[in-house]
Amino acid sequence: MYKIRDNEPDYAFVPKVEAPEKNCYGKPIKLVDDNDPLAGKSLNINGDSSVSDNPDRYKQHGFYFNADNCIACHACEAACAEKNDTPAHLAFRSVGYLEGGSYPATKRLNISMACNHCDDPVCLKGCPTRAYTKFAEYGAVLQDPDICFGCGYCTWVCPYNAPQLDPEAGHVSKCNMCVDRLEVGLKPACVSACLGGALDFGVIETTPEHREQLETAIPGFPDTSITHPNIRFEQTKSLPREMHRTDSTPVRYIRDDQNAKPDPGVKGGQGGYRSAPLEHSNKPRQWSLKKLRSREDPLVIFTLITQAVAGAFAVLFLGPLLGLESLSVTVHPVAVPITLFGLIAVQTFALVISTLHLGRPHRFYRAFNNLRYSPVSREVAAVAVFYNLLGVYAVLTSVLQLFAWLPADLVNFVREASGWLAVVAGPVSLYFMQRIYRIPARPFWNHWQVLTSFYGSMLTLGPLLAALVFVPVMVWQGVDYAPLMQWLALPMLVGLLLEAFGLWRHAHYLRHGAGEGDAAWQEQTTRFGKTYITRNAGLAASAVLIALAAGIGLSGSAGLALWGIIALLVTAMALAGRALFYVLVIPTTMPGAFFWKNPGFQEHARDTGLASMPQVGVQVATHQ
Secondary structure (H helix, E strand, O other): OOOOOOOOOHHHEOOOOOOOOEOOOOOEOEOOOOOOOOOOOOOOEOOEOOOOOOOOOOEOEEEEEEOOOOOOOOHHHHHHHHHHOOOOOOOOOEEEEEEEEEOOEEEEEEEEEOOOOOOOOHHHHHOOOOOEEEOOOOOOEEEOOOOOOOOOHHHHHOOOOOOEEEOOOOEEEOOOOOHHHHOOOEOOHHHHHOOOOOEEEEEOOOOOOOOOOOEOOOOOOOOHHHOOOOEEEEOOOOOOOEEEEOOOOOEEEEEOHHHOOOOOOOOOOHHHEEEEEOOOOOOOOOOOHHHHOOOOHHHHHHHHHHHHHHHHHHHHHHHHHOOOHHHOOOOOOOHHHHHHHHHHHHHHHHHHHHHHOOOOHHHHHHHHOOOOOOHHHHHHHHHHHHHHHHHHHHHHHHOHHHHOOOOHHHHHHHHHHHHHHHHHHHHHHHHHHHHOOOOOOOOOOOOOHHHHHHHHHHHHHHHHHHHHHHHHHHHHHOOOOHHHHHHHHHHHHHHHHHHHHHHHHHHHHHHOOOHHHHHHHHHHHOOOHHHHHHHHHHHHHHHHHHHHHHHHOOOHHHHHHHHHHHHHHHHHHHHHHHHHHHHOOOOOOOOOOOOOOOHHHHHHHHHHOHHHOHHHOOOOOOOO
């Protein structure tokens, strides 16, 4: 058990008070009954099998934060870092702030934030390895770094910056509510260290001493309906109508006078404030090509390749059935097997780089551990099914003679069945792939445009990938390839139109949506404005050129040149669009400080070399 000091002050102990039966979200505060089999078990902290006699052990606990008292001394951060021995670039608890007003009547709102041990922890549901557990003891959401393989998906879905991905260690870790201290009745280390009396802790919905409010939101705090967090706020001092983040995230918070004191759990309440983008009306458009690179570059390649391979196989399998004999194995007994195994090779490359993207690539097999809840697990399983079905079909199509000892009808049945199943499994895997990005904490992604983009890429890049093999073969054989390209032009045009429609509706959604989504739209049209416009113009030009080449049935050298230009243009626009997809997202995270947890400062530190100094606290860009 944790050792209590002889001179431990009274304020360091969790008070024993009466609690209501349910919290403000309607969930029971007592998590298990006294006769429940889970009750009375040890947490085995540091190998200690002792069991606490705390009468509130099985009640949901939570943090209480009084913003009026916080002086931003960062003592809570220091105590947490010392307790958990975190490196400089990680912090389970951090203090950010908002500022508002004009000199001399300026106001500052400090916010200390760690994991909120939510009633509905999205990190737990999203984690593919099942590294998270919602414990009945104190309602703590705990994470096991040894199980984690470093995909970082929990850091995407959490609205509060709670899970911390350490690229150097290759795994995620987070606040553990100091359950070892709770077992002996002590408050978490950060609470005990608070100098201003801003942080407190106890059974949720029990008002601490010298507190008046138990609000569920505060300016800058994300939508509570996402996770039902177990933190309660007090903020009684008047604030300006607008509060601004001091980090580089282009979001501000505007007081909603008609809903200044929202009911607990009201969506988008933010303590009476709504999020809105900063005004960028006079900000010039830029290219920002260097800033298109991100840690998610392997995912740019993986998603595009998987979509292209799914589309190319559908073309190869369905083409002959629809009368396109030039894609059949009888007409091209060599080109078809080469294409099939080429697709397998390309997809293998995509799977390898996506696996190496993990902090611990050697533990990739744990991705299947949470099929019930995690969209990552479902995507990995669906892609694996498609990949294996593609392999079965390729082998049975290419080296049929190896199976001559089996009944021919059985072999043909398995071949046809695997082909049809692969045709279905490809689009199904892309559906599960887009589900990964439907995240309320990332409004830029949380739109059906992700699905139209992924299916659009399948319909556009797939036929191009198939043509990359068959057009040179047909030219070498002296066969006119124009009819083939006229046929392939149809799905390509449908794909481009589908993506264009999704982008149009996505833009409308962003401009009329949440502050972070609107802010992402502002970034898209200013910081990346020239790149964004060029991508859209490239999509339109691609559609026009495809329609022109297919309409006139262009062949010969001129046709090859034009289709080559189309292929390069479509590929370049797909890469640019997917890179924008990853760099433009602005999560609904807690505000940072001028230096600490400020994306702008981190970018500056990497550009100038400050990031190489470990004491600066800036993470490396990729895992080591």
